[in-house]
Amino acid sequence: MIALSAESVTVSFDGTRAVDDVTIDVTAGEVLGILGPSGGGKSTLLRAIAGLERLDAGRVSWHGDDITALPVHRRGFALMFQDGQLFPHRTVAQNIAYPLRIAGIADQPARVGGLLDLVGLAGFGDRRVTELSGGEQQRVALARSLAAKPRLLLLDEPLSALDRELRERLAGDLRRILVETGTTAVFVTHDQDEAFAVSDRVAVMIAGRVVQSGTPADVWRRPATAQIARFLGYTTVLDPHAARRVDPGAPGAVALRAAAVVVTDGGPVTATVVRSTPAVDGARVRLVVPGIGELDGVAGAGIPLAAGDVVTVRFDAAGIARLGATAEMEVPV
Amino acid sequence: MLGAGVPLAFVGIFFAWPVLAMVGRGLFVDGTLDLGGFGDVLTRPRTLRLVALTIGQAALASVICVLLGLPIAHVLYRLRFRGRWMLRALVVLPFVLPTVVVGVAFRTLLRDGGLLGGLRLDGTFAAIMLALVFFNVAVVVRTVGNTWEGLDSRQEEAARVLGAGPVRVWFSVTLPRLAPAITSAASIVFLFCSTAFGVVLVLGGSRFGTIETEIYLLTTQFLDLRAASVLSVMQLVVVVALLLLAARARGRRTAQRRVDAANAVHAPRLGDAPAIAVTLLVAVFLALPIVSLVLRSLQTADGWGLGNYIALGGTGSRNALVVPVWVALGNSLQVAVQATLIAVVIGLAASLVISRRPRSLGLRRALAGFDGALMLPLGVSAVTVGFGFLITLNQPPFDLRSSPVLVPIAQALVALPLVVRTILPVLTGIDGRLRESAAVLGSPPWRVLRDVDLAIVARPVLAASGFAFAVALGEFGATSFLSRPDRPTLPVVIFRLIGLPGGDNFGMALAASVVLAAVTVGIIALVERLRVGTMGAF
Numbered sequence: 014m015i016a017l018s019a020e021s022v023t024v025s026f027d028g029t030r031a032v033d034d035v036t037i038d039v040t041a042g043e044v045l046g047i048l049g050p051s052g053g054g055k056s057t058l059l060r061a062i063a064g065l066e067r068l069d070a071g072r073v074s075w076h077g078d079d080i081t082a083l084p085v086h087r088r089g090f091a092l093m094f095q096d097g098q099l100f101p102h103r104t105v106a107q108n109i110a111y112p113l114r115i116a117g118i119a120d121q122p123a124r125v126g127g128l129l130d131l132v133g134l135a136g137f138g139d140r141r142v143t144e145l146s147g148g149e150q151q152r153v154a155l156a157r158s159l160a161a162k163p164r165l166l167l168l169d170e171p172l173s174a175l176d177r178e179l180r181e182r183l184a185g186d187l188r189r190i191l192v193e194t195g196t197t198a199v200f201v202t203h204d205q206d207e208a209f210a211v212s213d214r215v216a217v218m219i220a221g222r223v224v225q226s227g228t229p230a231d232v233w234r235r236p237a238t239a240q241i242a243r244f245l246g247y248t249t250v251l252d253p254h255a256a257r258r259v260d261p262g263a264p265g266a267v268a269l270r271a272a273a274v275v276v277t278d279g280g281p282v283t284a285t286v287v288r289s290t291p292a293v294d295g296a297r298v299r300l301v302v303p304g305i306g307e308l309d310g311v312a313g314a315g316i317p318l319a320a321g322d323v324v325t326v327r328f329d330a331a332g333i334a335r336l337g338a339t340a341e342m343e344v345p346v
Numbered sequence: 347m348l349g350a351g352v353p354l355a356f357v358g359i360f361f362a363w364p365v366l367a368m369v370g371r372g373l374f375v376d377g378t379l380d381l382g383g384f385g386d387v388l389t390r391p392r393t394l395r396l397v398a399l400t401i402g403q404a405a406l407a408s409v410i411c412v413l414l415g416l417p418i419a420h421v422l423y424r425l426r427f428r429g430r431w432m433l434r435a436l437v438v439l440p441f442v443l444p445t446v447v448v449g450v451a452f453r454t455l456l457r458d459g460g461l462l463g464g465l466r467l468d469g470t471f472a473a474i475m476l477a478l479v480f481f482n483v484a485v486v487v488r489t490v491g492n493t494w495e496g497l498d499s500r501q502e503e504a505a506r507v508l509g510a511g512p513v514r515v516w517f518s519v520t521l522p523r524l525a526p527a528i529t530s531a532a533s534i535v536f537l538f539c540s541t542a543f544g545v546v547l548v549l550g551g552s553r554f555g556t557i558e559t560e561i562y563l564l565t566t567q568f569l570d571l572r573a574a575s576v577l578s579v580m581q582l583v584v585v586v587a588l589l590l591l592a593a594r595a596r597g598r599r600t601a602q603r604r605v606d607a608a609n610a611v612h613a614p615r616l617g618d619a620p621a622i623a624v625t626l627l628v629a630v631f632l633a634l635p636i637v638s639l640v641l642r643s644l645q646t647a648d649g650w651g652l653g654n655y656i657a658l659g660g661t662g663s664r665n666a667l668v669v670p671v672w673v674a675l676g677n678s679l680q681v682a683v684q685a686t687l688i689a690v691v692i693g694l695a696a697s698l699v700i701s702r703r704p705r706s707l708g709l710r711r712a713l714a715g716f717d718g719a720l721m722l723p724l725g726v727s728a729v730t731v732g733f734g735f736l737i738t739l740n741q742p743p744f745d746l747r748s749s750p751v752l753v754p755i756a757q758a759l760v761a762l763p764l765v766v767r768t769i770l771p772v773l774t775g776i777d778g779r780l781r782e783s784a785a786v787l788g789s790p791p792w793r794v795l796r797d798v799d800l801a802i803v804a805r806p807v808l809a810a811s812g813f814a815f816a817v818a819l820g821e822f823g824a825t826s827f828l829s830r831p832d833r834p835t836l837p838v839v840i841f842r843l844i845g846l847p848g849g850d851n852f853g854m855a856l857a858a859s860v861v862l863a864a865v866t867v868g869i870i871a872l873v874e875r876l877r878v879g880t881m882g883a884f
Contacts (some may be wrong), residue, residue, distance in 0.1 A: 051532065063786050085785040086793075092786040102801050111797070112787040209644045 015076075016041040016197050017062065017165055022071035024054075024061050031057040033221035034071070039165075044191050044198045046212030046229075048205060050244055053199040054221040058166050062199065063092045075164065091163035095170040097154035099142040105129075105153050106138035112161035128156040131190060150177045155187070159194060166191070166198040172207055185212040205245055209233065217241050236334055242268035247334060248309045255305045256335075257327045258282075266336045271297060273332025274310030276318070280325035284308075289318040299324065347698050353696035353720070356688075357762075360724055364734025366492050369582070371737065372575020376423040387576040393560070394810035397580075400556040403471075404539035406533045409477040414479070414628055415486025415531070416524075417621035423491035424616060426611045433629070434491075434876040440632055441484040442813070442866055444820025446837045447859040450549025450844060451635035452477045454642040454856065461638045474554055477545045480632060482535040489531035495611075497523055511619065530595035533588045537725040540619055541581065544837070548844065557581050562729045578730045585725035593718055636863065643856035654850065654857035663849025668831055671839055671858050678835040678862075680818055684758035685818035691756065693765030696720055698799060700766075712868075717770070724763040728823025732756060735828055750833065756824035761814035767809040773805050805876050812873035816866045836862050 017039040025034040031054045039045045047055045060066045064085035072081045080088060091112070099108050109125045115308055118124065129135050132152040142150060151171055158166055171187070172180045176306040188211045191198055202208050208215050209229035216226035225237040236242035240252040247268035251259065255269040259274075276284075276298060284300040289305065301307055310326060312318055372383055387393055401700045422434050440448065454460050456468040469471045505519045506512075522798075539669060543558045550559065557577050564574040614622065646653035659670035667674075704710055723731070733753055776798065782792045822837040829838050843855035 060782075063782075065782050065786070084790075085782070086788050086790050089788070090786060092783065094779050094783065098777060098783040100780065100784075100798070100801070111784070115793070157787070166598075168788075176873040 014041050015039070016043075017075045017199070018077075019058070019062060019072070020072050022058065022061055022073065023069045024057050025069050026162075030221050032061060032130050035218070035221070036071075036222050037216055037223060037226070039197060039199060040209075041197055042195050043213045044196075044200055044211060046208035046215040047201045047218050047223075048215050048232075049203065049210040049218035051203055051338065053218050054200075055203075055218050056169050057168050058218065059092070059116060059199060061199050062165075063090055063167050064088055065092075089161075089164045090167060091158035091161070092167040092169065093151075093158045093176050095169050096097075097150040099150055099153055099157070101143055103142070104138065105134070105140045105142055105145070109138075109157045109160050110154055111157060116161045118161065124160065125156075128160055131159070131193075132156045133186065135246070136200070141159050148175055148183060148267050151175065151183065155190065157197065162194075164197065166196060168200045170202055171200075173202065173204065180204075180207065183208075187211050205233075214313050219245070221246065232335055236268060236336055239266065239268065239336065242334060242336060246270060251305065251338070258302075258305050260287075260330070260333050260335070263335050264337065268334045268336055269308065270332040271309040271311050273310050273329050274300065275329055276300075276310055276316060276324050276326050277314035280327040282326050282328075284324055284326050286318050286320055286322045286324060288320050300324075303328060350671050350696075350699045350716070352719065353699070354569050354663075354716070356692050356721060357723075357745070357759075360474060360735075361619045361726075361759055364738045365578070365582070365726055365730055366734075367738045368571075368730050368734035369575050369579050372522065372572045372578070375572075383572045383576050388800070390573075393573075393577070393778070396557060396560050398559075399554065400540050403474065403478070403556065404536045406480065407475060407539045408536045409527045410475070410479050411483045411486045411535045412528060412532050415483050415490060415623060416528075417624040418483070418628060419491035419494055421618065421623045421625040422487060423495040424611055425614050427614060431874065431877070433489075433625075435871060437487050438874070439870055440480050441482070442816040442820065442870055444563065444822060444837045444840075444859075444862055444866065445479075445481075445542070445544030446548060446822050446840045446844075447639070447820065447863050448477055448480060448635065449545045450840065450855055450859045451863075452480075452545075452549055455635045455638040460642070461634060469549070469553070470556060471510070473549050474546055477549055478539045478542060480635065481542075481545065482538055483632075485535050485538070486528075486531045489533035489534070490527045490653060494524060494529035499612075526595040530592045533592040537585060537588050540584065541725055541727055545839075548841075552755065558729060561727055562592055565729065565733050574730075574733075576729060581725075581727055581730075583732075585722065589718055589721050589725060593714075593721070601753045609715075614835045639856060640716045640860055642861045643853070646850075646853060652777065654853035655861075657850045657854045658857055658861070662843060662846070662851050662854055664850050664851075666846045666848060667834070667839055669834065671854065671861075674834050674836045674839040674858075674866075675861065677829075677833050678837070679865075681754050681757065681835060682815050682818040684751075684754035685761060685821075686811055686815040687817070688754060688758035689761040689765050689814045690807060693720075693762050693810065693814075694769060694803075694807060696762075697766050697769040697803075698795070700770060701776075701799075719878065720766050720825055721763045723759045726761060728756075728821070731759060732824035732827030735824070750830070752828045753825055753835070754818070756828055757815075757818040757821045760821050760824065761817045763808040764817060765814050768813060769803055769806050772806045774797060776802055809873050812869050812872075812876075816869045816873075818864065819866060819869075 015038045019035065019037050021130050022032055022035045023030060033054070035058055037045065047058065049055050057066060064083065068081060072079055074080060091149045100111065103111070104174055106125050107130055110121045113121045113124055120215055125138060129137055132155055134149060134152050134156070137149070137153070142153060143155065155171070172183050175183065184207050191211070200208070200211055212229060214222045214226065215229050215232055217232060217242060218224070225232055225241055233245065236245055236247065242250055247270050249269045251267050251269065253263070256263040256265065259269065260267050282302060283303045287299040289296045289298045289312065296318060297313045298310045299307060299319060300310050318324070370882070371383070373379060373381065418437065422430060452473060453468065454463070455462050456473055457463055458468070467476070502515050502519050505515045510518065520705070540556060541558045542556055543562065544561050546554065546556050557580070561574045561577050564570045643654050644650055644652070661667040661670055668700065696716070701714050702713065704713070735756060739752065781794050781798050784798050785806065789797060820837060825835055826838055826841065829835055840855050840858050840862070843851045843858065
C-alpha cells in the first residue's frame with residue numbers, strides 16, 4: 014500500500030530548479046533511501062515533503078489525500094536534521110517529551126524512558142543536551158523524532174556529521190530501530206554504504222532529478238548510466254566493445270571498480286603498470302591493458318610493483334556492473 | 347503583521363512625527379519651504395565654532411576610546427582570571443550612569459579642593475573630554491570584546507607558525523578581523539559624543555558646547571526655532587550617515603564564524619602586561635570621579651556627616667524644589683518601570699520581526715531599513731524629540747501634553763535601540779532549522795515562537811529590561827523638557843539643585859547623585875549576572 018506519494022514535485026530557488034519534476038512513492042513500513050551527491054536537491058525534496066518548502070509544481074499526498082497545502086505542523090511527520098537541532102535550553106528528557114506534550118500524550122516519563130532505552134541512552138534524561146557528544150545528540154534527536162509515533166519519519170543526512178566508526182555502528186542501530194518500530198521513513202544521504210545499510214529501496218538523485226530507483230542490490234549491480242555508476246564508486250566505464258573483453262556476456266557497457274581488476278600470476282590478460290600506490294591490503298595500481306585502455310586495479314601485498322612492470326591480471330565479476338535498464342528504473346532525459 | 351505594526355506605529359507617532367514637525371517648523375515659513383535659514387544659520391560664527399567643536403570633540407573622544415578600549419577588551423575578553431566578570435561590570439557602569447551624575451562627579455573631582463583640583467581642569471575642554479571618554483570607553487570594550495571573544499585564536503597561531511612576529515600577527519591577522527567591530531563601536535561613540543547633552547551642559551559652562559546644547563539654548567533661551575531646526579536637520583544627516591556606517595560594519599561582523607569562548611581565552615602572560623597596565627589605569631580613572639563624588643557628598647558645612655543625605659527629605663535651600671528628593675526618586679522609579687515595559691514590549695516585537703529571513707529580497711531590504719530606523723533615537727537629539735513632543739502631541743488626536751505618559755514614552759524611545767541591540771543578535775543567531783524542527787514535530791507557529799524564540803531569548807530580554815530601566819532612570823535630555831514641575835524625576839531635581847547653588851543645595855545634589863548612581867549600579871550588577879554578551883555591544 015502506498016503511504017507517501019510525491020508526484021512531479023518541482024522546487025525552485027531564484028529560478029534554479031533544485032528539485033526538478035520528481036516523483037517518488039513510499040509504501041507503508043518501508044525505508045526509502047534518497048542517495049545522491051551533495052547539492053543534488055535531496056534535502057530540498059525532503060523539506061518539500063515535510064512542508065518546509067513551497068512547491069512550484071506537483072503534489073504530495075498521504076494515503077491518497079492531497080496534503081500539499083497542509084501546514085507543516087499538521088502533517089504528523091517528523092524530520093531529523095544532520096546536526097540534530099536539539100533545543101539547547103531543554104534537557105534530554107524535555108527534548109524527547111516535546112512532541113508528546115504537543116500531542117497531549119499522557120504518561121510522558123515512561124514513554125521518554127522507553128525511547129531512551131530504544132536509542133541506548135538509558136539514564137541520560139536529566140543531562141543538558143549541550144553536554145552530549147555528536148553521536149549522543151543524534152540518538153536523542155532520533156528518540157525525539159520517534160516520540161510521537163510520526164506517520165512518516167524524514168531523516169536528512171542523520172549520520173553525516175559523525176566519524177566513520179560511529180557512523181557505521183549507528184547506521185546498524187538506525188536500521189534496527191526503524192524496523193522494530195515499523196516506521197515508514199525517507200532517508201537522505203550522500204553515502205552509499207549508509208543508504209544500503211539502512212534502506213529497503215533507494216532512489217538515486219542527481220542534479221534535481223531521480224535518475225534510478227530500486228533495491229540497493231539492484232542499483233548496485235545495475236547502475237542505469239555511467240554517471241550513476243561513477244557516483245556509486247565505479248572508477249571506469251567501458252564501451253560495449255571493450256566491455257566484452259572483461260565480461261564476455263555483457264550486452265552493453267559495463268562499469269568497473271578497482272576490485273574488478275586483480276593483478277595475479279598467470280592471469281589471462283597482460284597489462285603494463287603505469288603507477289602503484291600502497292594501500293592497507295596491498296596496492297592500488299593503474300594499468301594499461303592493450304585493447305581496453307587504462308584501468309584501476311588492485312594487487313596483493315606480496316607483489317612489489319613499479320611503473321613499467323608487465324603483469325598479468327584477471328577480472329573479478331563481483332566488481333563489474335552491467336549498465337542498463339532494470340525492471341524498476343527511470344531513464345534520465 | 348501586528349509584530350511589525352505596533353513598533354512602526356510607536357516609532358512613527360512618538361519619534362518620526364515630533365522630529366519632523368520640529369524640523370519642519372524651521373524649514374517652512376508661513377507654509378512655504380524656505381531654505382534661506384540654512385545659509386543664515388550656518389554662516390554665523392557661533393554656529394561654525396560649535397559645529398567644529400562638536401566634530402573635533404567627538405572625533406578626539408572616539409580615537410581615545412578606541413585606543414584605551416582595545417587593550418581593555420583584550421584583558422577582559424581574551425584572558426582568563428578571577429574577577430573578570432566584576433571588571434566587565436565595572437567598565438559598563440559609566441555608560442549607564444546618568445549624565446547629570448557624571449557631570450556632577452567630574453566637577454567634584456576637578457574643582458578647587460577636589461581630588462584632582464590641582465590640575466586646574468575645571469571648565470576646560472579637557473574636562474569635557476575626560477567625561478566623554480569616561481562614558482563611552484565601555485561601548486568599545488563591550489562591542490569589540492564581544493567579537494574578540496568569539497575569534498578563533500588558531501588563525502593567530504597559524505600566522506605565528508608561518509613566521510610572523512607578535513606585532514605582525516596583530517596588524518595582519520587580529521586587527522583586520524576586529525576592524526568591523528571597531529568601526530561599529532567608534533561610529534556609535536562618535537554619535538554619542540556629538541549628541542552629548544547633560545554632561546556638556548554641566549561641565550561646559552558658557553564656553554563649550556555641542557550642537558545639541560546649542561539646540562537646547564536656541565529653543566529654550568532664545569526661542570529661535572528656525573535656527574534650532576536647521577541644526578537638527580544637520581544633526582539628523584550626520585547621525586543617519588554614522589548609523590549606516592555602523593550597520594554596514596555590523597553586517598560584515600556577523601558574517602564571521604564564532605568559536606566557543608572557552609577555546610579562545612588564555613591565562614595572562616608576560617606579553618599581556620602592557621594591556622593589563624592600561625586596564626588597571628583606566629579602572630582607576632573610572633573609579634576616581636565616583637569615589638570623589640561619594641567622599642564629597644559626605645562633607646557638610648560642619649565636617650563629615652550624613653547631613654546632605656538627611657536633607658534629601660526636604661526641598662532644599664530657598665525652596666529650590668517643589669517636592670522632596672525622595673519623592674522625585676519615587677517618581678523616577680515609577681516612570682522608569684513604565685518606560686522599561688514599553689521599550690521591552692516594542693523592542694521584542696520589533697526584534698522578532700527583524701530577525702525573520704523572508705524569501706523576497708524586497709522584504710529583506712525593508713526589514714534592514716526598519717532595523718536602521720529603530721537605531722535613530724540613539725543619535726537624534728533628545729532635545730529635538732522632547733521639544734517635538736511639546737509641539738505635536740498637544741492637539742488631537744494625541745493631546746498628551748498634560749498627560750503623565752509623555753515622559754515614559756520619551757525614555758522608552760531612548761532605551762529602545764539598546765533593547766533591540768541586546769535581543770536581536772541572539773534571535774538572528776538561532777538556527778532556522780531549530781524552528782523547523784519544532785514545526786515538524788507538531789508545533790503551530792505561535793508555539794514555535796514561544797518554545798524556540800521566546801525561550802531562547804528570555805535571558806537577554808531580562809538583561810535588556812534591566813539595561814533599559816537603568817537608562818530610563820538616568821535619562822535627562824528629553825525628560826528635562828517633558829516632566830511636569832510637580833512630578834520631577836531625580837536627574838531633573840539634581841540639575842535644578844546644581845543650578846541654584848548656595849545653602850545645602852550643592853550638597854544635596856551630590857547626595858542625590860550618589861543615590862541615583864547606587865540604584866543604577868545595583869541594577870547593572872544584577873543584570874551582569876545574567877551574562878548576556880550582547881548587552882551594551884553595538
